[in-house]
Amino acid sequence: MNKTTINEECPRCKGLGWIKDKEGVRKCVCKYSQVTDSLFKRMNIPKRYRDKELSNFIKNKKYGHDLILSRVEEYINSDDYLDGKGLFFVGPPGVGKTHLAVSILKEFFRRRKLVGLFYDTRSLLFDLKATFDGSSSGREILEDVVKAPILVLDDLGSERLSDWARDILHYIIINRYNELKPVIITSNIELKGKKSENSLEETLEERMGSAIASRLSEMCEILSVKGQDMRTSKLLQLQYGK
Numbered sequence: 397m398n399k400t401t402i403n404e405e406c407p408r409c410k411g412l413g414w415i416k417d418k419e420g421v422r423k424c425v426c427k428y429s430q431v432t433d434s435l436f437k438r439m440n441i442p443k444r445y446r447d448k449e450l451s452n453f454i455k456n457k458k459y460g461h462d463l464i465l466s467r468v469e470e471y472i473n474s475d476d477y478l479d480g481k482g483l484f485f486v487g488p489p490g491v492g493k494t495h496l497a498v499s500i501l502k503e504f505f506r507r508r509k510l511v512g513l514f515y516d517t518r519s520l521l522f523d524l525k526a527t528f529d530g531s532s533s534g535r536e537i538l539e540d541v542v543k544a545p546i547l548v549l550d551d552l553g554s555e556r557l558s559d560w561a562r563d564i565l566h567y568i569i570i571n572r573y574n575e576l577k578p579v580i581i582t583s584n585i586e587l588k589g590k591k592s593e594n595s596l597e598e599t600l601e602e603r604m605g606s607a608i609a610s611r612l613s614e615m616c617e618i619l620s621v622k623g624q625d626m627r628t629s630k631l632l633q634l635q636y637g638k
């Protein structure tokens with residue numbers, strides 16, 4: 397089961413992970429300043445993304461990354477999440493959408509002690525389908541996803557959905573919408589809008605139906621992430637020495 401809150405507290409930092417005194421703000425020495433391996437597991441953050449931070453997101457002015465990052469910072473520092481507000485990162489492959497979504501989960505833990513949950517959407521549906529024979533584990537996964545204080549649904553709408561998958565996503569989004577619980581979405585396709593005449597690309601609304609798209613557009617601010625595919629970029633190889 398994914399526990400959504402941490403009960404123990406550090407007497408120095410009150411469990412916030414940082415201390416503010418006359419010298420400024422600094423990290424506490426306690427475990428709250430670290431997102432530990434066991435937390436990564438609870439949050440279901442994939443290994444590849446565990447070292448991803450807002451601070452190691454390389455900004456390129458040409459693509460408006462400054463604006464994206466300052467909007468993300470504003471979101472993290474605000475209480476918008478309490479009103480069920482989230483973010484919807486849309487853009488082509490390799491531009492850093494998942495990197496940003498994971499960084500947000502980590503910052504929510506560091507700054508607010510909230511243990512969020514990450515799921516690649518297709519894997520979530522697969523896991524649920526594999527366990528949804530009435531066994532308790534399927535229901536537990538679904539309950540964790542519905543109740544997580546902040547949820548990342550990665551790569552939403554990457555394929556056409558069966559009626560079953562659509563119903564499950566419907567259930568998750570509608571429950572979170574009703575309970576004012578935020579979602580952070582990443583996707584390669586636009587949420588709504590008309591596809592141009594010669595575009596083969598569908599929108600999420602077309603793939604998932606207007607009930608989901610309408611709720612997501614109320615819940616999420618859309619941030620369009622542009623850039624080059626960093627998976628094949630020399631810039632990234634220089635940064636990480638790969």
Ligand SMILES: Nc1ncnc2c1ncn2[C@@H]1O[C@H](COP(=O)(O)OP(=O)(O)OP(=O)(O)O)[C@@H](O)[C@H]1O
Nearest residue numbers: 448452453454488489490491492493494495626627
């Ligand atoms: N601006 C950036 N600065 C640093 N690293 C980046 C940046 N953009 C992408 N990366 C890195 O490139 C790799 C691919 O990024 P990521 O997986 O976040 O892309 P994505 O937009 O989610 O792509 P997809 O749509 O295929 O899921 C990751 O290792 C990520 O950390």
Ligand SMILES: [Mg+2]
Nearest residue numbers: 493494551582
């Ligand atoms: Mg991604």
